[in-house]
Every structure is written in structure tokens, then in C-alpha cells.
Amino acid sequence: MVQVVLTRPAVHDGPADARWPMRVGILVECGRDGLEDVVVRRICDLRRADGGEPAEIDIVPMDNKAQLIRECGPAVARLLGNGCDRVVILWDERPAWPRSGERLCWHNDRQDILANLAQAGVAQDAVCLVCIEREFESWLLFDEQMLRCVLCTPEHPKLLASPPRNPDTSRNPKGAMTTLFRRHGKRYVDVQSARRFAQCLTSLNRLHRCRTFQRFVQCLTESQ
16 A cells, blocks of 8 residues: 655644645646546645635646656655645556556555655655556546536436446446446547546545545645
8 A cells, every 4th residue: 555645744833723825736647638637626626615725736747657657756846846835646556558467566656756756855754645546537436426417418317337336446447437438429538528527526525435535635635
């Protein structure tokens, strides 16, 4: 399991209710306006609307998992240097195009990320690591209400296929999402569906059933 890296303690000499707005940087493994970029922004918007943190976010798309692991150190250093209180590194357990027989290992990913952070001179206590079990679609498949909004019509309001019972332990969540779209006569391309997912995501309650989503939310807050 990836361990949560605790942030530095807040330093504040004013009244307890007069703290400055927290700013969090987030690295994601997609291109600009890709699935994670768009939906994570929506997640943070919903948290703010409900009075949650962070007040400000700075999302840096890293194109793919390999680039995120290889270049996370300098990217995190820039975010911290630009005023972020902490940085969350969010990546998928499964790469976008896994090789046949490729073994997935959170521990190896984590060690590679920590080594890159150390090489860039970044203190671990300013960074929180979140590896999504399987891939980002795991989170989305927990929210059937959002999926109905994306895929269904008033004339046909029911999903024509059921999402996996436990999306975060499903072997291939992206494949399950592709099947759902196909059953509704649509082609699933994550970047093309990103804004529709964001529009249809109106609550975080269903996503909270996912353990790695809970970890992500914990990393966005000061009390971990």
C-alpha cells in the first residue's frame, strides 16, 4: 500500500478561525483538459461548495504515468515554490497501455516517485501520494447516478449494463466503462467524455465508497 505522506504542520499566530486559504498542487497523469484534469477540478469545486478544502488548487497535467514518475520532482518543486502548501501526486495503478503480463506494483511506483522527489530536493512532508487502484475510471464507476446522466435519455433512463460491483478491484475498469458506452451506442474516449462526466457529477457521496478516493480527499485537507 502507498503510505500517506504527512504534510508539514501549519504555522499561524492569529485567531484559530482566521487561517489563510490553503492552496494545494495536484499532479495528474493526463494531458491538459484530459479526464483527470477536468474531473479533479470538478471534485475540488464540489468540496469548496460544501465548505471543504482546499480553497485553491493548481493542477499540473503530466501527460502519462511514465512522465509523471520521471518528472514529478521538478514539477512538485515548482508548485511549492509558487506558494502551494502541499502537493498531491495522483496516478493510476494501471498504465494507459499495460503490456501483456505486466505486473503492477504500487511499492515500486512509490519508490521511484520518492527517489525523483529526493533528487529534486523536495521534502517528503510537503507531498502526499495517492495511487488509484486500477485506474481513474474506478472512481467514476462508483457513481451510477452520474453514469445515467452521461449515458441515458429521458426515454431510456436505465443503464443497459451494470458497472462492476467493486470497481476498484475490477481487473479492467476502463474496459468496463468502454462496454457501458458501447451498450448505449457510444464510443468511450476519456478526454472527449471528461467534461460530460464533470457536468453530471453533482455529489461526492458515492465516490466516497472508494478507498483511494477517501485517501485523495484526506490528502486535500490539513488534518490527515
